[in-house]
Amino acid sequence: MAIRKKSAKNPPVLSHEFILQNHADIVSCVGMVLLLGLMFERTAEASIVFITLQHSVIFPAAERTTESTSLYGYGVKDLATVFFYTLVAIIMHATIQEYVLDKISKLMQFPKTKQSKFNESGQLSAFYLVSCIWGTFILTSENYISDPTLLWKARPHNMMTFQMKFFYISQLAYWLHAFPELYFQKTKKQDIPRQFIYIGLHLFHIAGAYLLYLNHLGLVLLMLHYFVELLSHICGLFYFGDENYHKGFSLWAIVFILGRLVTLIVSLLTVGFHLARAETQKQDVITGNFNVLAAKIAVLSSSCTIQAYITWNLINVQLQKWREESTFQVPCVKKKRTTSKGRSSKKGTENGMETSNRADSPRNRKEKS
Structure with missing residues (x-):
């Protein structure tokens, strides 16, 4: 369209x-x-x-079922599929921007600085909401919500279901489309480095989970991260509508800390127990087995590093806000003190004029008499 x-x-x-x-x-x-x-x-x-999705393998029907099942791996052809769905993501981005966000901006009459932030929060809120619903459906259909221990009990495998692979292809396509959108949306030069880091970190971790066949672990961690980000951007949208709205940010701060802790716990349990108990402990690129010490250290260090980086950024932002609020309050207090001192030091002044020069003062009355 x-x-x-x-x-x-x-x-x-x-x-x-x-x-x-x-x-x-x-x-x-x-x-x-x-x-x-x-x-x-x-x-x-x-x-x-x-x-269509490539690198499928059809397995014969089991004894209890009459239908054959098809699972998917990954390969070079996935690059073409990611390219096509990147185009779809650009079209969906433009659709939401023109038919939803632009109309809301006209009604609210946002200034240019606030409008760019509103557009960013609106786009990411829609993406995070769809991803959370989709990811939760996948985890529910594969019984990972009812039994979370499957993350470290299940044997490592090199195959994905259709929904799992399509989810990862869509995720890679969305974050790849964010690079040309920086040009299409006329992003400011000072904001481009921040956006590059934000997009690059998502691509790095999603691609790592996809290539190392840590699909379910990556999906669980993405759901935790996306839920926190969704709450953050929804609070931002309410704040754009009413600047006095601050209730949701305190809830978001609590959820943010809990999300970071749960992410670290799930990473440690899955990588530590699941990969340690695997039958094969040798690396085999052909079969998709990366259960080696180097891979374990890389996954855990990457997970811990990104959580520390996100937390450090939050602390810096909060400190900067507190400094701005304190610097804004101090001049106001100084102005009030100077105005009160000015009025008290000038004895006999009223509306900027000395009362001793008025005709009805006691000294002038004596001189006239």
Whole structure:
């Protein structure tokens, strides 16, 4: 579906403004070309690589079931699939921006600085909400919520279900689409390094869980992280509507600390017990077994490092806010003291004029008499 932002001027074709205004139309045209390739026999095989999940293995039906099951691994063809769903993510981003966030911004009449933050929180809130619902459904269908010990009891395997692989492909596509969105949304230069770190950390950990076949562990940790981030951005949206709203932030601070602690506990239990009790302790890239000491240390150090980094950033932000509030309150107190001293030191003054110069003062009355 083509999405076009209305503007009074028509910029030149392929110019900077033209790409910014019509990037969703351009991306949708590329996606339509890949879809139309399915209609022709010569191009169908190439188009299928972009649209459907690849590297599937069909297992014969078990004794109790009559249907065969298909599981998925990963390979080079996944790059094409991630590229196609990155295009889909850009189109969905433009749809939410134009038909939801822009209309709310016009009603609320946000300034430009607040509008950019509102758009960021709105986009991420929608993504985190969908991801939390989707991830919870996967964990429920595979009985990981009813029995969390399956994380470290289950044997390591190198296969994923359809929903699990599609979830990871979608996650990688979404965070990859965030890089061109920095250009499309005209992000400020001072905000680009922060955004690059934020996007890069998500891509690094999601890709690591996907490539090391730590799918369920990665999914549980993502759900914990996404839930905390969802609560944070929802509180931010309420704050944009009413600046006096502060109730949700105290709840978010408690959930944030609990989320970090649960993340560390789950990582230690899963990596420590599950991988230590595995039958094979040798690395085999072909079969997807990375159960070696180096991989364990890398996973645990990465998990602990990112939790420490996020917590440190939160502490710095809170300290900066407290400093700004204290510097804002001190000048106000000084102004009140100076104004009160000025009024008391000037004896016999009223409205900026000395009362001794008035005609009805006692000294003037004596001089007249």
